[in-house]
Amino acid sequence: xxxxxxxxxxxxxxxxxxxxxxxxxxxxxxxxxxxxxxxxxxxxxxxxxxxxxxxxxxxxxxxxxxxxxxxxxxxxxxxxxxxxxxxxxxxxxxxxxxxxxxxxxxxxxxxxxxxxxxxxxxxxxxxxxxxxxxxxxxxxxxxxxxxxxxxxxxxxxxxxxxxxxxxxxxxxxxxxxxxxxxxxxxxxxxxxxxxxxxxxxxxxxxxxxxxxxxxxxxxxxxxxxxxxxxxxxxxxxxxxxxxxxxxxxxxxxxxxxxxxxxx
Amino acid sequence: xxxxxxxxxxxxxxxxxxxxxxxxxxxxxxxxxxxxxxxxxxxxxxxxxxxxxxxxxxxxxxxxxxxxxxxxxxxxxxxxxxxxxxxxxxxxxxxxxxxxxxxxxxxxxxxxxxxxxxxxxxxxxxxxxxxxxxxxxxxxxxxxxxxxxxxxxxxxxxxxxxxxxxxxxxxxxxxxxxxxxxxxxxxxxxxxxxxxxxxxxxxxxxxxxxxxxxxxxxxxxxxxxxxxxxxxxxxxxxxxxxxxxxxxxxxxxxxxxxxxxxx
Numbered sequence: 386x387x388x389x390x391x392x393x394x395x396x397x398x399x400x401x402x403x404x405x406x407x408x409x410x411x412x413x414x415x416x417x418x419x420x421x422x423x424x425x426x427x428x429x430x431x432x433x434x435x436x437x438x439x440x441x442x443x444x445x446x447x448x449x450x451x452x453x454x455x456x457x458x459x460x461x462x463x464x465x466x467x468x469x470x471x472x473x474x475x476x477x478x479x480x481x482x483x484x485x486x487x488x489x490x491x492x493x494x495x496x497x498x499x500x501x502x503x504x505x506x507x508x509x510x511x512x513x514x515x516x517x518x519x520x521x522x523x524x525x526x527x528x529x530x531x532x533x534x535x536x537x538x539x540x541x542x543x544x545x546x547x548x549x550x551x552x553x554x555x556x557x558x559x560x561x562x563x564x565x566x567x568x569x570x571x572x573x574x575x576x577x578x579x580x581x582x583x584x585x586x587x588x589x590x591x592x593x594x595x596x597x598x599x600x601x602x603x604x605x606x607x608x609x610x611x612x613x614x615x616x617x618x619x620x621x622x623x624x625x626x627x628x629x630x631x632x633x634x635x636x637x638x639x640x641x642x643x644x645x646x647x648x
Numbered sequence: 649x650x651x652x653x654x655x656x657x658x659x660x661x662x663x664x665x666x667x668x669x670x671x672x673x674x675x676x677x678x679x680x681x682x683x684x685x686x687x688x689x690x691x692x693x694x695x696x697x698x699x700x701x702x703x704x705x706x707x708x709x710x711x712x713x714x715x716x717x718x719x720x721x722x723x724x725x726x727x728x729x730x731x732x733x734x735x736x737x738x739x740x741x742x743x744x745x746x747x748x749x750x751x752x753x754x755x756x757x758x759x760x761x762x763x764x765x766x767x768x769x770x771x772x773x774x775x776x777x778x779x780x781x782x783x784x785x786x787x788x789x790x791x792x793x794x795x796x797x798x799x800x801x802x803x804x805x806x807x808x809x810x811x812x813x814x815x816x817x818x819x820x821x822x823x824x825x826x827x828x829x830x831x832x833x834x835x836x837x838x839x840x841x842x843x844x845x846x847x848x849x850x851x852x853x854x855x856x857x858x859x860x861x862x863x864x865x866x867x868x869x870x871x872x873x874x875x876x877x878x879x880x881x882x883x884x885x886x887x888x889x890x891x892x893x894x895x896x897x898x899x900x901x902x903x904x905x906x907x908x909x910x911x
Binding site: 394395400403405467534546557558561564565566567568569570571572574575576577578579580581582583584585586587588589590591 | 657658663666668730797809821824827828829830831832833834835837838839840841842843844845846847848849850851852853854
């Protein structure tokens, strides 16, 4: 995000990400100044950003490891705060990749008990290393039953349409299933009776506002949280792309933009 | 409801309707006393109810017109209270039958501005008579656009699977679509992007707890709210059934149980 209207209720609440006239996104967004019709992204030597959309990266944070906090970090932090996660909360993280690992670290630092739900047994050790208290395989019916109705909120990082039923079963009365990844139609029918029977919520979230973005940077600095990253030069992009095509490796590639200039 | 466990978090919160061990429902519910395996419903000369599940009908209420408050009334009142509807709130009522008309009256009495959304133009006058400030046809694209992002909460009384998209478009940031009627799979895909883009909630609600049930009776008495009903004898059941098969008439049939005994 590099700009927003600054006048609607969302902007006035510091939630520029939900600007009612549409925030100007970094990539292919409509530039409000009218000098260029579209924004061209952050992979460049310089970028024009409205003053209020600049954040201060605390000196305690490594610049490269801080970069994904501005996307994966705030994407997980904002719903944790919105759903009032704190000491004693029970948080589920559905899917364990770059978003999931940040979610575990942030939720733990906020004082929550964290359960990772994953389709892949291969992610168990990684999730525990990130700090998860429990790791559940989606295929583990006994485990799902043991944890039934136990979670206050589940942050879903699953990037495609999926059946919500097994996840909703893990939520307590008034619990929320927060869709962060699947920004597409959910083709598996949702049972209205499950929503009514325990008053659970299906909702979503999208990055965060500017005050919250500064807050998550400061929070990460004071809690020693960094993204797991691999720093690459621009000439490593194709290799990284291939690696990502094989599935989320659980860390973020960060491109050192200084390498954009020929040596 | 005639009983619940009395010990789980829901029961201790006075939300016996969400009892974690399952409340004992009036019809075909499992009787916790074990003396009879199943409950046999309220259409009888007498009924056994656990003490805490008895409410006091205020003398200001007509007994017959009060009866549906214990179902349609509490079904609408509970989500209005849960979603903190009060003066200045903007409430939508999707579908206008017996539930919808109670919803309009209760939301108006709570101080809200009320918009009814209906598929049938025939319901317009009825909805306005009940007190609706605005009535929108689902087919009226201009009207839907004018009211886009205007509502805090929509109570959906639509009894079958339906496309949520036009309704979600009416909700403000953080608004909630509360499913009361469609306790079956919603087969039209829900777009995760709509949920993320404005952080709207899809949720449900089911009757109410005992304290809230007493509260809605008292509220109706003090605000002069009654259900629209037609009182019939047991010998009028077949006619009433046929009438209902043709669609919700917008009022409730109430059976005078005294007519169960032969004269």
